[in-house]
Amino acid sequence: MSAMSNLFRGPWSSTARLDGKTVIITGSNTGIGKETARDLAKRGARIIMACRDLGKAEVAQKELIEDSGNQSIIVKKLDLSDTKLIREFAEVIIKEEKQVNVLINNAGVMMCPFSKTADGFEMQFGVNHLGHFLLTYLLLDLIRRSAPARILNVSSMAHTWGTINLDDINSEKRYNDRRAYGQSKLANILFSRSLAKRLEGTGVTVYALHPGIVQTELGRHLNTPLRVAYTIVKPFLKTPVQGAQTSIYCAVEPALENESGHYYSDCAQATCSRTATDDEMAQKLWELSCQMLGITWE
Numbered sequence: 001m002s003a004m005s006n007l008f009r010g011p012w013s014s015t016a017r018l019d020g021k022t023v024i025i026t027g028s029n030t031g032i033g034k035e036t037a038r039d040l041a042k043r044g045a046r047i048i049m050a051c052r053d054l055g056k057a058e059v060a061q062k063e064l065i066e067d068s069g070n071q072s073i074i075v076k077k078l079d080l081s082d083t084k085l086i087r088e089f090a091e092v093i094i095k096e097e098k099q100v101n102v103l104i105n106n107a108g109v110m111m112c113p114f115s116k117t118a119d120g121f122e123m124q125f126g127v128n129h130l131g132h133f134l135l136t137y138l139l140l141d142l143i144r145r146s147a148p149a150r151i152l153n154v155s156s157m158a159h160t161w162g163t164i165n166l167d168d169i170n171s172e173k174r175y176n177d178r179r180a181y182g183q184s185k186l187a188n189i190l191f192s193r194s195l196a197k198r199l200e201g202t203g204v205t206v207y208a209l210h211p212g213i214v215q216t217e218l219g220r221h222l223n224t225p226l227r228v229a230y231t232i233v234k235p236f237l238k239t240p241v242q243g244a245q246t247s248i249y250c251a252v253e254p255a256l257e258n259e260s261g262h263y264y265s266d267c268a269q270a271t272c273s274r275t276a277t278d279d280e281m282a283q284k285l286w287e288l289s290c291q292m293l294g295i296t297w298e
């Protein structure tokens with residue numbers, strides 16, 4: 001879809017309610033995640049904002065409560081760049097929450113300089129893919145008990161920029177910030193396909209999606225020429241509200257109840273790259289992710 005048509009695209013419209021449902025949204029203190037939280041709160045859901053910056057998250061929480069009139073919006077600390085902290089977050093959720101009906105793996109970092117997570121994973125692969133892979137694994141029993149339930153992985157059209165580099169998954173031999181981001185977003189789609197197969201018949205469905213090109217803080221690591229280009233095209237990009245629509249659609253659209261493992265864009269099923277439909281690669285990525293995280297997940 002062209003940037004110009006994004007400018008005039010209104011919000012996807014549905015009156016579906018989520019009263020009595022609990023939704024976790026990672027990275028919901030800003031951008032697409034915050035607007036997704038705002039909309040789902042207005043539909044009556046209990047919202048758990050899973051954020052690493054508690055100060056920023058509490059400011060957003062206050063705004064969302066005032067705007068939605070929904071008091072059931074809470075903030076919990078989650079830093080996806082440290083598996084110990086992901087485990088701590090999951091323990092709190094399992095202890096305190098009776099159900100999780102929707103998990104939205106939304107948080108992301110794009111094209112940052114080379115750095116590593118606390119566990120030594122390349123930052124983009126570690127946060128965008130492995131962090132969410134582990135989080136989903138840890139919460140899955142609770143999500144299964146909460147069925148019908150949905151798991152969303154916010155990917156990107158940038159999945160076409162990369163391949164899964166099994167020989168150098170942490171980009172230690174050679175780092176290219178753009179390819180590493182592409183690899184992590186490709187991993188989001190392959191993970192969704194594999195997870196959907198494993199969850200067949202459980203009432204838990206899985207969706208990968210591209211939100212569009214959206215005016216958010218995601219470009220914070222871009223170099224100066226790209227920042228200048230970004231400033232020029234910014235008015236033509238989707239607003240965060242527009243960018244949240246496909247996440248909202250995948251979270252609430254009743255017609256999607258029997259669809260799982262697919263890729264969505266502009267509130268409709270979309271075509272992803274051939275590499276993103278390679279089930280052999282999806283299985284290899286699954287095994288590698290388990291091995292890197294030291295977990296057993298058949």
Ligand SMILES: NC(=O)c1ccc[n+]([C@@H]2O[C@H](COP(=O)([O-])OP(=O)(O)OC[C@H]3O[C@@H](n4cnc5c(N)ncnc54)[C@H](OP(=O)(O)O)[C@@H]3O)[C@@H](O)[C@H]2O)c1
Nearest residue numbers: 027031032053079080081106107108156213214216217218
């Ligand atoms: N914007 C676009 O054009 C676009 C296009 C395609 C896909 N996407 C995807 O959409 C998702 C949301 O991005 P956005 O555009 O809304 O970007 P954003 O405004 O930068 O928001 C990203 C969120 O992720 C959080 N985050 C980053 N690293 C984290 C970590 N280690 N642990 C926990 N949270 C972390 C950020 O927290 P802090 O505020 O603490 O940094 C922030 O809340 C991402 O997955 C992105 O890849 C965006």
